[in-house]
Amino acid sequence: MQQLAPFNKHHHVKVFLFKGILIIVYSRIQSEHKMDTEIKVENIISKEEEASAQQEIWKFVFGFTPMAVVKCAIELGIPDILENHDTPITLAELASKIGCPMPMLHRIMRFLVQYKIFQEVAVSETCFGYAHTPLSQLLTTHGKLSMADFVLLESSPVMLAPWHKLSARVLGKEGSAFGATHGDDVWGFAAANPGHSKLIDDAMACDARLAVGAVIEGCPEVFRQLRTVVDVGGGDGTALRLIVAACPWINGINFDLPHVVSVAPACMGVEHVGGDMFDHVPKADAVYLMKVLHDWGDEECIHILRKCREAIPHDTGKVIIVEAVVVQEDHQFKDVALMMDMVMMAHTPKGKERTLKEWSYVFHEAGFSRYTTKRIRAYQSVIEVYP
Numbered sequence: 001m002q003q004l005a006p007f008n009k010h011h012h013v014k015v016f017l018f019k020g021i022l023i024i025v026y027s028r029i030q031s032e033h034k035m036d037t038e039i040k041v042e043n044i045i046s047k048e049e050e051a052s053a054q055q056e057i058w059k060f061v062f063g064f065t066p067m068a069v070v071k072c073a074i075e076l077g078i079p080d081i082l083e084n085h086d087t088p089i090t091l092a093e094l095a096s097k098i099g100c101p102m103p104m105l106h107r108i109m110r111f112l113v114q115y116k117i118f119q120e121v122a123v124s125e126t127c128f129g130y131a132h133t134p135l136s137q138l139l140t141t142h143g144k145l146s147m148a149d150f151v152l153l154e155s156s157p158v159m160l161a162p163w164h165k166l167s168a169r170v171l172g173k174e175g176s177a178f179g180a181t182h183g184d185d186v187w188g189f190a191a192a193n194p195g196h197s198k199l200i201d202d203a204m205a206c207d208a209r210l211a212v213g214a215v216i217e218g219c220p221e222v223f224r225q226l227r228t229v230v231d232v233g234g235g236d237g238t239a240l241r242l243i244v245a246a247c248p249w250i251n252g253i254n255f256d257l258p259h260v261v262s263v264a265p266a267c268m269g270v271e272h273v274g275g276d277m278f279d280h281v282p283k284a285d286a287v288y289l290m291k292v293l294h295d296w297g298d299e300e301c302i303h304i305l306r307k308c309r310e311a312i313p314h315d316t317g318k319v320i321i322v323e324a325v326v327v328q329e330d331h332q333f334k335d336v337a338l339m340m341d342m343v344m345m346a347h348t349p350k351g352k353e354r355t356l357k358e359w360s361y362v363f364h365e366a367g368f369s370r371y372t373t374k375r376i377r378a379y380q381s382v383i384e385v386y387p
Contacts, residue, residue, distance in 0.1 A: 069111050070139065071155040074148050076100070078109075078118075079132075079139040088121040088129030112136075145210055153203035154343075158182065158189070158196055162346045169345060176349040186295075186347055191259050201260065204291070205238035211290060211322055211378050212242040218376035222320055222384065223247045229320075230255050230284040232277050232308065233292035236264040243288070244269040253282050277304055281311040290322040291380070294340070297350025298362055305366035305385070314387050321383040324353045325373060333379035340379065359383065 045053070073079065081097050082089060091109065095102045109130060112118050117136050123129045138147045153159060162177035174180040182189050190197040215222065223229070223243060230253040231240045240252035244267070251269060254261060258274030266272075273282055278300075281287060287308040293301045308319045324337040337353050344351035354362075356373065363371050363385050371385040 065111075066115055067151070067155050069108060070117060070151055072108060073112060073117065074139055074151060076108075077141075079136050079148070080141050082118070082130060082132050082136065083140045083143075088123050088131040090123065090127060090129045094130065145213070147206055147210070149199070149202035149206040153199045156196070156199060158193075158199075159347065166342075166346055177345070178347045179349065185349065187257070191257070197259070198263075201236050201263075204235040207291060208235070208239035209242065211376075211380055212239050214376040214378040214380075215322060215382055216243070216246045219374050219382050220246075222382060223250060226250055226285045228253065228284040229286050229288050230282045230311065231288040231290070232256075232281055232304075233289065235260060237261075237267055237270050237272060239288065239290055240270045241267045253284055255282055277307060279307075281307045283311045285312065285317060287311060287317075287319045288322075289319060293321065293362075294323055294344055294353055295348050295351040297352075298358075298365075300350065301362045302365045305362065305368070309367055309387055312387065317387060319368075319385040321385060322380045323359075323383065324379055325359065325381045325383070326353050326355045331375075336379040 076098050078094070078098070081094060085093075089097075091102055091106055094109075095105050098105065109118060113120055113130075115135075116133055117139070118130045119133050120128045121131045137143060138145060139151070140146055141148060162181045165174055165177040165180050168174045168180070169177040176185060178189075179185050184192070186200075190200050223246075226247075227249065228251050229240070229243065231237070231243075232255050234240055234254040234256050237252075237254040240254050244250050244252050248269070252271070254264060254270055254272045255275060255277070256264075256272075257276065261272040261274045264272045275282075277292075289304075289308070293304065296304065305319065309317075312318065324333075324340055326337050326341065327334065341353040344353060360371070368385045368387060371383055373384075374382045376382055
């Protein structure tokens with residue numbers, strides 16, 4: 001810390017400069033035994049820091065833009081067109097396949113190249129074409145690890161509208177931003193609107209493909225010695241289909257609300273069962289819960305987990321939870337977990353992403369004796385909870 005020369009002798013002023021922060025200590029003698037001291041802290045910002053800060057804030061001003069333009073690319077079918085084109089595709093070829101004016105398409109592609117969604121590749125000395133990047137390959141319609149359906153869900157007007165009520169939610173003026181916007185919670189709205197329900201199911205299937213692959217790769221031992229697994233809140237059964245395909249000795253029960261499982265595709269080794277997890281859970285060797293508990297508050301989570309505990313053998317059963325664990329230290333997917341926590345705040349009445357301490361609390365209150373956690377190559381972790 002650098003001490004600078006005082007600029008006022010009469011008031012005992014000391015000035016310090018510490019890592020760009022100006023600290024001013026004012027001391028004024030009121031009497032022989034009393035001194036009044038005031039400390040002021042001021043940030044000293046250089047022109048370079050100010051310009052950098054402005055650059056960052058502009059990203060928040062127009063933060064919706066990347067999502068909107070990526071959605072546009074998916075709706076236009078650009079990732080799929082590139083996937084089905086053997087060589088880099090020129091702007092003219094791409095415009096012809098889409099049936100749109102070249103000038104507007106050029107602006108869209110220029111933006112997406114800047115964000116590394118696509119790349120420009122020379123096809124001749126005077127011409128370039130567009131090609132895939134690792135990011136755009138995750139946006140194809142039928143890609144094994146496609147995230148396109150997740151983009152389409154979260155960028156839909158239904159899911160975007162509640163964000164405008166987030167401050168009211170924080171102030172306690174709204175019990176649920178989604179409910180205040182749409183007059184019902186996420187699940188009730190989906191049940192009454194089949195089109196939106198399909199958006200949710202497709203997005204959850206997309207997330208299941210990412211997460212289940214990471215679980216099987218990172219900790220395959222989770223499924224050993226299990227004969228039956230019930231996936232609570234399993235949607236269209238994608239997660240169980242992947243689990244049964246990787247572990248064919250397992251018989252799967254896909255358990256979700258009746259309107260959800262009624263449109264779930266048939267699959268060898270997977271039985272679809274309709275019901276309400278708050279009432280009962282079908283019996284099995286293990287319960288699989290992926291991105292279910294984060295939708296609910298602690299009280300509801302404890303109730304769900306108690307129903308899960310009733311469904312498994314006391315001596316050999318377990319609950320397999322695939323959810324985010326919010327941590328203080330930095331790791332690859334920390335930003336995703338924190339963003340997902342904000343999504344829960346906007347879209348659910350009580351949902352949240354939890355720290356390990358918060359998870360431990362709900363496990364204990366639900367009557368479980370112990371648990372283990374393991375990180376995988378996804379924003380979720382695998383938590384095994386035992387009676």
